[in-house]
Amino acid sequence: DAEITQSPRHKITETGRQVTLACHQTWNHNNMFWYRQDLGHGLRLIHYSYGVQDTNKGEVSDGYSVSRSNTEDLPLTLESAASSQTSVYFCASSAGTGIYEQYFGPGTRLTVT
């Protein structure tokens, strides 16, 4: 069955370190998204991609970057982790046509100390 996975599921890191969160989908979806979820803010879009070599900034992109070298993967990098980036991160994907329903990964809980 097609799925979307994230790794690691939990991560503790120190302020200033570079961190990369992985997202892998086997739906063959063109569109991929990264969100963060914080209490009181719902889900906020960080970055998104509509295909290989395409990346775009979302609402809260400062301090984050993504790259898309193939259809299946969209890794999220925190260049220099800050305590304000402690959050739960969700990756999602959707087809390039049709109803654009997004399917979510299981999430990564990141703690920056």
Add this chain to the structure above:
Amino acid sequence: ELKVEQNPLFLSMQEGKNYTIYCNYSTTSDRLYWYRQDPGKSLESLFVLLSNGAVKQEGRLMASLDTKARLSTLHITAAVHDLSATYFCAVVSGSARQLTFGSGTQLTVLP
């Protein structure tokens, strides 16, 4: 800028009762999605509403969309404990592939 507002944000209800969650959005859109999230879990798609007047039902949940009023409702009929979760609505914006989420409604069904 698209804004999506849900109310209430918190809802406690007795088993067997009915209630409605509201989702208002600020700009024209003809696609709206409802998701469910259990504590510590990911988001699960519940309904996709694609046109004005669309109505979808699954078990005790029914969702509807009024694009003219920019309003969607999620109606709960005869609530049961298993429905306790956080419910999010999300609206398509921009290029029709991005979603803007409401803040979520945390539903607790009490025995």
